[in-house]
Amino acid sequence: xxxxxxxxxxxxxxxxxxxxxxxxxxxxxxxxxxxxxxYIETPGFENVELFARGVGESTDIVTxxxxxxxxxxxxxxxxxxxxxxxxxxxxxxxxxxxxxNLPVKVWYSGSQYRxxxxxxxxxxxxxxxxxxxxxxxxxxxxxxxxxxxxxxxxALGLRNFRILLNSLxxxxxxxxxxxxxxxxxxxxxxxxxxxxxxxxxxxxxxxxKRPDVQKKLTDAPLLRDYLCDACKAYHEEVRSLLVAQGVVxxxxxxxxxxxxxxxxxxxEFVHDGLGSQSAVGGGGRxxxxxxxxxxxxxxxxxxxxxxxxxxxxxxxxxxEPDIPSATSVFAVPLGEEARRILFAKVTELRKNGVAADFxxxxxxxxxxxxxxxxxxxxxxxxxxxxxxxxxxVQLKDMESGEQIAIGVNEIVAELESRLG
Numbered sequence: 001x002x003x004x005x006x007x008x009x010x011x012x013x014x015x016x017x018x019x020x021x022x023x024x025x026x027x028x029x030x031x032x033x034x035x036x037x038x039y040i041e042t043p044g045f046e047n048v049e050l051f052a053r054g055v056g057e058s059t060d061i062v063t064x065x066x067x068x069x070x071x072x073x074x075x076x077x078x079x080x081x082x083x084x085x086x087x088x089x090x091x092x093x094x095x096x097x098x099x100x101n102l103p104v105k106v107w108y109s110g111s112q113y114r115x116x117x118x119x120x121x122x123x124x125x126x127x128x129x130x131x132x133x134x135x136x137x138x139x140x141x142x143x144x145x146x147x148x149x150x151x152x153x154x155a156l157g158l159r160n161f162r163i164l165l166n167s168l169x170x171x172x173x174x175x176x177x178x179x180x181x182x183x184x185x186x187x188x189x190x191x192x193x194x195x196x197x198x199x200x201x202x203x204x205x206x207x208x209k210r211p212d213v214q215k216k217l218t219d220a221p222l223l224r225d226y227l228c229d230a231c232k233a234y235h236e237e238v239r240s241l242l243v244a245q246g247v248v249x250x251x252x253x254x255x256x257x258x259x260x261x262x263x264x265x266x267x268e269f270v271h272d273g274l275g276s277q278s279a280v281g282g283g284g285r286x287x288x289x290x291x292x293x294x295x296x297x298x299x300x301x302x303x304x305x306x307x308x309x310x311x312x313x314x315x316x317x318x319x320e321p322d323i324p325s326a327t328s329v330f331a332v333p334l335g336e337e338a339r340r341i342l343f344a345k346v347t348e349l350r351k352n353g354v355a356a357d358f359x360x361x362x363x364x365x366x367x368x369x370x371x372x373x374x375x376x377x378x379x380x381x382x383x384x385x386x387x388x389x390x391x392x393v394q395l396k397d398m399e400s401g402e403q404i405a406i407g408v409n410e411i412v413a414e415l416e417s418r419l420g
Contacts, residue, residue: 023322024310029107035144037107041110043080044111045079054085066078080113107131111126112126126306127307131148131303132302137287139237142264158271160273162270162272163248164249165252166223166265166266167223181202204256267303273312281305283303286300328377332369346358393407
């Protein structure tokens with residue numbers, strides 16, 4: 001064993017389990033590709049200011065969880081704790097918003113890094129698939145994204161997730177609510193840290209997970225009572241579009257999400273099979289983020305779904321995603337000449353789109369057949385001395401156990417027809 005281990009709070013994805021993660025990524029990405037979203041990739045680190053301004057100075061992510069470092073050239077950078085601000089930076093930098101076709105619709109897949117207290121379902125390095133629709137203020141866009149996430153979870157077979165929905169208002173009505181909430185919080189017996197948070201960003205206090213704090217918040221003023229008419233109408237439109245599509249959601253008046261940039265629509269996907277870390281993904285509208293990072297006004301909406309959390313949700317429901325076997329044909333050569341011939345056939349099969357593998361390292365028949373079994377291949381090709389003399393190869397069906405001899409030159413055609 002090596003003396004090195006993966007850093008605390010991280011994990012390695014290894015086969016065969018990694019196939020599950022790929023299946024989840026693919027299931028989330030498929031409906032996005034089908035709906036006009038193009039793929040985007042941004043660096044794993046960005047200028048520290050981008051997140052401080054975008055995500056919010058007072059958020060836990062910026063104050064406690066960011067990996068910040070200084071380069072040899074004196075730049076202050078941070079590993080990305082989330083990707084929305086980075087995607088918006090990339091879209092602005094490339095002037096995609098000026099290309100005429102708004103919204104700019106993009107999706108991404110990648111790692112995020114947060115210095116958190118590691119626990120099940122919460123890691124310091126984790127993977128997300130996300131989608132952003134940048135530059136249009138339209139309730140149908142908010143509804144589209146929620147429907148696409150719902151669709152991808154259902155395609156995976158998940159049933160026990162819930163969608164929580166709320167509106168955070170906009171720059172007209174939110175400040176009025178914020179002031180009312182601050183007045184209420186100042187009258188409570190709260191610890192110093194929480195009171196400090198109440199001064200900087202009182203909405204974050206609503207998100208406090210401690211039961212004793214939640215108890216004190218029972219009579220807190222509700223944002224929905226402060227929404228202006230425009231925000232109310234917008235939210236009603238999002239709700240009615242979801243209802244019309246049969247998407248089931250719950251109104252959650254205390255849902256705020258942990259980032260400062262959200263406005264109006266916010267939502268979370270939660271799964272009750274995951275214990276305390278029940279959120280599998282979430283998102284919302286962030287109409288002011290572009291200006292926060294120095295861009296023009298670009299109303300936008302997006303979400304990110306956790307790949308590791310989704311895998312845990314599948315496990316909680318006992319669902320095995322449908323993963324095709326990685327290998328269809330496994331070749332077992334016995335001897336040098338057989339090895340040369342079968343290697344050529346395996347290469348040809350691969351070129352024709354058949355997933356094929358080979359017994360490397362000159363194993364004997366018994367060890368090679370064990371390897372064939374482990375590979376999950378449907379068919380095994382065995383070529384020994386006697387077969388060579390007769391110009392045939394033994395084709396074994398690993399499911400039925402039936403074995404027949406076929407001509408060496410018929411291998412590719414025979415397997416292609418059998419595997420359809």
